[in-house]
Amino acid sequence: MKAVITDYQYESIETERSIIEGAGFTLKDYQAKETKDLIPAVEDAQAVITQYADINAEVISHMKQARMIIKYGIGVNNIDCEAAAKKGIYVCNVPDYGVEEVSDHAVAMILALGKKLPILTEAFRNGDWGYGSVVPLYRLSECTVGLVGFGRIPQMAARKLKGFGMRILAYDPYASEQTAKEAGVVLTDMEQIIKESDFLSVHCPLTKDTRHIIGREEFRKMKSTAFVINTARGGIIDEAALIEALKEKEIAGAGIDVFEQEPAGPDNELLHLPNVIATPHSAWYSEVAITTLQRKVAEEVVNVLQGNRPFHCVNGL
Ligand code: NAI
Numbered sequence: 001m002k003a004v005i006t007d008y009q010y011e012s013i014e015t016e017r018s019i020i021e022g023a024g025f026t027l028k029d030y031q032a033k034e035t036k037d038l039i040p041a042v043e044d045a046q047a048v049i050t051q052y053a054d055i056n057a058e059v060i061s062h063m064k065q066a067r068m069i070i071k072y073g074i075g076v077n078n079i080d081c082e083a084a085a086k087k088g089i090y091v092c093n094v095p096d097y098g099v100e101e102v103s104d105h106a107v108a109m110i111l112a113l114g115k116k117l118p119i120l121t122e123a124f125r126n127g128d129w130g131y132g133s134v135v136p137l138y139r140l141s142e143c144t145v146g147l148v149g150f151g152r153i154p155q156m157a158a159r160k161l162k163g164f165g166m167r168i169l170a171y172d173p174y175a176s177e178q179t180a181k182e183a184g185v186v187l188t189d190m191e192q193i194i195k196e197s198d199f200l201s202v203h204c205p206l207t208k209d210t211r212h213i214i215g216r217e218e219f220r221k222m223k224s225t226a227f228v229i230n231t232a233r234g235g236i237i238d239e240a241a242l243i244e245a246l247k248e249k250e251i252a253g254a255g256i257d258v259f260e261q262e263p264a265g266p267d268n269e270l271l272h273l274p275n276v277i278a279t280p281h282s283a284w285y286s287e288v289a290i291t292t293l294q295r296k297v298a299e300e301v302v303n304v305l306q307g308n309r310p311f312h313c314v315n316g317l
Contacts, residue, residue: 003047003301005029006038006055008072010294016049019298025305035059042066047301050079052262057083068092068304070297073284075233077206081315091315092300095152097293098284103156105283106231109255110161110199112277113227114140116253119275136225138198141165146197148213149204149232150175150185157201158183169193172204194221199229206233214238219245227253231283234259243269246276257283 003020005013005027013029020027030041033053039062042048046065048055051072060069060083069079070092081091112118116134123133131137143166147154150172158168168185171193180187190213193200200222204210214228215238222228228251230237239260245251253275259268262281271278284293304310 001046001305002026002028002044003049003305004041004045006032006041006048006050006053008049008051010290013294015291015294016298016301019295020301023302023306025302047305049297049301052078055079055084060084060087060089063087063089068301068310070094070300072293072297074098075205076314077233077235085315085317088317090304090310090313090317092304092310092312093314094293094296094300095312097296098286098289099152099156101286101289102153102231102283103160105257105279106153106157106201106203106229106255107160109229109231109257109277110145110201110227111140111164113229113253113255113275114138114143114199116275118253118277122274138225143167143198144169144196145199145201146171146193147185148172148190148193148200148202148236150180150187151203153231154201154203155179155183157203158185166199169196190218191221194218195223197226198223199227201229202232202236204232204236206235210236212236212238212241214242216241216244219250222251224250225252227251227255229255231255231257234262239270243273246270246273253277257281 003025017027032038032041035058038053038059042063044065046067048066048069055069057080060080066089068090069084074093074095076091076093079091084091116137119133145161145166145168147170150170162184169188170185171190255277256270257279258281270276300311
């Protein structure tokens with residue numbers, strides 16, 4: 001049986017190769033991103049491993065033997081999960097490889113923005129000695145963080161933020177009161193989160209329901225002193241509306257790891273606005289996270305090709 005990797009950005013796939021071939025299967029790797037190149041790559045594969053390639057309904061319709069599609073990561077928004085489910089193909093992810101890293105990244109952005117470190121550094125570089133460039137600055141323990149989505153990553157972020165004494169609200173239509181209570185977090189609606197947050201941090205998946213859930217209207221309702229952080233997916237926040245809100249000073253700043261168009265180029269306006277911290281979809285990365293991710297993807301492939309149910313299936317099969 002054969003597994004294929006449609007695309008990857010790792011230096012080496014030796015871990016995957018040794019686990020998958022060690023179990024008696026074959027592995028072929030591509031750097032295919034477009035439908036026309038993906039179709040011949042996946043046609044006769046039993047397992048399809050993918051990172052950023054668009055695994056749309058057309059590509060899936062050409063899968064003649066696939067049992068599974070597995071994402072190098074958590075967010076499966078580049079895979080048409082429904083089309084796969086209709087063909088009985090499992091869509092799998094690796095939910096637990098980078099929870100610490102992404103929650104650290106969101107918290108680091110909250111702290112750096114809250115202390116206005118990018119502005120202080122730039123002002124100091126230009127000869128401004130003192131705190132004048134960052135007036136007003138608020139005590140973190142008097143601030144409210146609003147989490148949009150309350151899955152694994154924001155739950156861990158909440159525990160870390162509690163250490164700074166911050167009040168934490170969360171909006172997640174599927175989260176349990178019990179989980180929120182144990183984390184010291186108040187579950188509420190989007191309206192309250194938008195209005196009361198000093199830091200609005202986005203952690204839901206990108207789906208039809210969440211596309212642009214934060215846009216022009218929401219920015220207008222936010223505090224002008226508030227910051228927006230997105231380590232989830234570009235497209236959840238309307239990026240054009242965010243740029244406008246930052247320019248119009250409807251909000252105070254942003255921390256953005258994910259973009260509507262990826263890879264984002266140096267011409268992206270967010271990179272050139274003051275008090276924006278922009279990182280290149282790297283929140284997940286650490287040495288431990290990357291090796292864990294590659295190993296767990298390969299182990300799941302072997303698990304399913306050996307005839308077992310997946311450890312982590314996300315399309316309801
Ligand atoms: P998770 O799967 O544990 O939780 C997702 C949560 O979102 C669930 O609690 C679900 O109920 C909630 N949700 C679903 N629809 C919602 C809606 N309409 N409004 C609000 N909440 C909604 O996911 P986890 O591990 O917390 O990851 C969150 C996101 O982070 C992922 O979807 C992924 O796209 C992104 N991510 C980004 C990385 C990066 O490097 N920047 C790396 C890993 C994940």
